[in-house]
Amino acid sequence: MRHNHGLIFFLALVLLWLSFAAADDEPDEKPWIFTIKHEHRKHKDLPAMHKAFEKVDAKPPYNWVFESGDETFGVYFMTVNCTEKQKTQLEKDYDHLISQAGEYKPYREALYTAFESSDYVIDQNMNQRHERLMMAQEPGEQVPTKYFYHKSQGEGITVYFIDTGINRQHPEFAEADREGRIEVLFADPFPPDPNDPGKLKLDVDSSLRFSHGSSVAGVVIGKITGLAPKAKAVMIAALDRDALSSEPLYLNALLKLHRHIKKNNSDKRVVVNISMNAGYFQEAEDPNALINDIRRGLEDVFDELAKMKNVVIVSASGVSEWSQTDVAWSWPNMRADKRDTAPNLVVVGGVDKEGKGIFQRPKAEYQQVYAPAYAVKIASNIGYQLTTGTSFSSAYAAGVLANYMSKDKQLTAEGAKDLLIKNSYPRFKDSSGEGPNVIWTGNKLKDAGWTYKEMEDAAFCKRDDKDSCKPNSSKSGGKTNSQPNSPLKTSVSSPQRDEDDDDDDDYEDDDDEDDDDEDDGDVNYISTSTVIKEVKYNVYVTVGPNGPSPTNADDEYIDPLADPKDRGSRQVKARAVAIPTQTRIPASPDTGNLAVLKTSTATDQPSPGS
Known part of the structure; x- marks a missing residue:
């Protein structure tokens, strides 16, 4: 029995050694990129090169063999997932076509910046926002009180x-x-x-x-x-x-x-x-x-x-x-x-x-x-x-x-x-x-047939016969403002409201229903009163194993666009730390890559109680 124990121990050591040896010999597969010489981007040997890539590519779980090009430009580069030894052999076999080769990983970039936003409330008429009014201002005229546009x-x-x-x-x-x-x-x-x-x-x-x-x-x-x-x-x-x-x-x-x-x-x-x-x-x-x-x-x-x-x-x-x-x-x-x-x-x-x-x-x-x-x-x-x-x-x-x-x-x-x-x-x-x-x-404004005084009064539209659109008398009393109705729909469907009004977005439009009255004629210019109301949003974007994810303060994953009642139903897979991004100011704007989204937490109004 003692000899059997010794034999088992010896075999275990052999198996352990073999596993380490196998690990050392395990192919070091990684994605590689090969650029094609300018003069050979439509060369007759490129299909053969592609087949050679297919042969050595480590397919599971994904196929990395790809060639970027088309009939107009030819082939600019190819990629493959293989060992360095195989990559070197491909370079030798197709040296007449390949301009440069290298590992692809260093060229891949993450394009996000995580941020944390504070509680805030915004109740702002979209068509009275400064950016729209600036673009709508006519040369030599005052800034309009509402944004207006062609149909x-x-x-x-x-x-x-x-x-x-x-x-x-x-x-x-x-x-x-x-x-x-x-x-x-x-x-x-x-x-x-x-x-x-x-x-x-x-x-x-x-x-x-x-x-x-x-x-x-x-x-x-x-x-x-x-x-x-x-x-x-x-x-x-x-x-x-x-x-x-x-x-x-x-x-x-x-x-x-x-x-x-x-x-x-x-x-x-x-x-x-x-x-x-x-x-x-x-x-x-x-x-x-x-x-x-x-x-x-x-x-x-x-x-x-x-x-x-x-x-x-x-x-x-x-x-x-x-x-x-x-x-x-x-x-x-x-x-x-x-x-x-x-x-x-x-x-x-x-x-x-x-x-x-x-x-x-x-x-x-x-x-x-x-x-x-x-x-x-x-x-x-x-x-x-x-x-x-x-x-x-x-x-x-x-x-x-x-x-x-x-x-x-x-x-x-x-x-x-x-x-x-x-x-x-x-x-x-x-x-x-x-x-x-x-x-x-x-x-x-003169093309629309309006005056600045008309624009100040309410949301409105003008027909091509210069008549104003008639108010929709069938509108319910649920809205605070009674305004003329535009036949142009400008609203989006509203998500279900949470009873406590928390973590929800309101999308309201004072002109969101079709006019069923006897108003005829085409509308050429429209000014609406589209209101976006955002109530007490507190969202942390955290960097986890799968990239940034929106979470709440308890690190629970939330879907900002889902029904608020379902937002706490899923969890992020790993604990992560929120990284705040500083609010931008004109005197010292952020510099850096446009590709990186750096989000401002600036708001029009302070949080309640702040």
Whole structure:
């Protein structure tokens, strides 16, 4: 028996040694990226190279084999998940095609900043907010008391975005999604699985984490926050399955944008909004040859977009201090001063509530305008809030362009771009008589047949026969204001209210029902009284094992868009610490990457009892 025990002990040691040896010999598989030489992007050996990648790729749980390119541009890069030994062999076998090779992981970036918001109450008429009134102010006239707009609201115009995705389930997008006016594409490599039944959930989760794409798109096509809510949106999400981004991923997003325009809108006027630029993680020519290959690819695609007569591009200037005159080292802004290669590009800077420039001083060579960028109202991952940045300035310009073109069916994309620049004028002038040229909606009160006195009285609309819309006598007495009814719906469905009014969003619209009376005729201009009421929201965005998640003070996961009664039903998987982000002020705006969403907790009104 003693010998048996010794034998068992010996065998156990052998097995332990074998397990360690196996661990040492275990393949070190990781994702690699290979850029293709410029002159060989359409080489006949590329299909064979792709097959070789397929052969060595460690498929489970995901397939990393991918090649970024198309018939127009050829192949820019390929990716594969394999050992370093296999990677070296691939380099030898296809040395005549490969420009650079390296591990892909260092190029993937997380694009979020966690934040904590305090309790606050906002009860603000959306169409009386400073950012809208500034854009509606006519040259030489007083600031209107209400925002007003043309009925077309971007209808028939497609606005493209490269950003972090879009939360289709946010009330801002419910109607557009239901009408099929939102399309979401995912960039490669390593995208969400298109056959995954949970794709919609992933789409929503990513937007809740990062919010930036939803916030930017909401400024254009949002039901309440959008300037052009009837436009169509095509969002190319530059996030992979792990919700990380990279410049190669951005290149593929740009390729998909170019391909989509050629296939679906080659004969239609479109707007491209670039609030999330490529190259923000570097400020000069990168010594990394692989990344420079990717940037040359970006240059190729932007060159082709610049040739498209039906396309106008607006790009956020960056969030550098007002003393900064050069736009950030990013695409497409780095060529903003070259009109011959960027004829359809407009760079958009930012101003505060008074029209004072806070981001990016203008430069003579740029086609540059300005738009509100401080404490603007956006749709976010906690419902609605205020934030700051030129991401939203650019989106405002995109919305105004969409409205120009939907209002005037004969206006070309180039004509709309020229009109945007021509219509922009200073709202504030310094001691030298100069000031940033802020965009204008182009709508005049006299065209609508209104006076400033009429605008002060109530929400209203005007028919094309110059008669005012009749009040809807059938309206219930539940609303505090009795106002004329607009036949244009501007509301969103309200979530169920919690009895204690806690952690809930109210969406109210004084003009949210159709007029069934005998009022006939077309409405050309509308001014509404859309009210957003936010009551006692206390949300912590915490960084956990799966990225940031909205939680309450007890670290319980909540869904800000769900029924309030269900918000405490799920828990985050791991304890995490909330990271507060400082409120922005015009005198000292944040600097850094536009791609990183840094959220302001500024509010219009203090918390009750504060």
